Amino acid sequence: MRCPNCNSNTLVQRTYVITPYLRDIVHRCRNEDCCHIFVTQQEFIRSVVLPITDTDSPVTA
Numbered sequence: 921m922r923c924p925n926c927n928s929n930t931l932v933q934r935t936y937v938i939t940p941y942l943r944d945i946v947h948r949c950r951n952e953d954c955c956h957i958f959v960t961q962q963e964f965i966r967s968v969v970l971p972i973t974d975t976d977s978p979v980t981a
């Protein structure tokens with residue numbers, strides 16, 4: 921993920937599980953003149969190829 925302010929590379933500082941299919945990701949800009957800290961989200965949208973083994977329970981990790 922690039923910093924939306926200065927377009928530099930960022931580091932993932934932390935992730936928060938919101939639901940089994942949604943996470944908040946906290947990024948920190950690596951540019952020392954910027955130091956922007958911001959949050960993005962990662963969400964499961966759909967399967968492209970169905971899994972070989974199917975389970976009824978949601979994936980947790």
Ligand SMILES: [Zn+2]
Nearest residue numbers: 923926949954
């Ligand atoms: Zn930045």
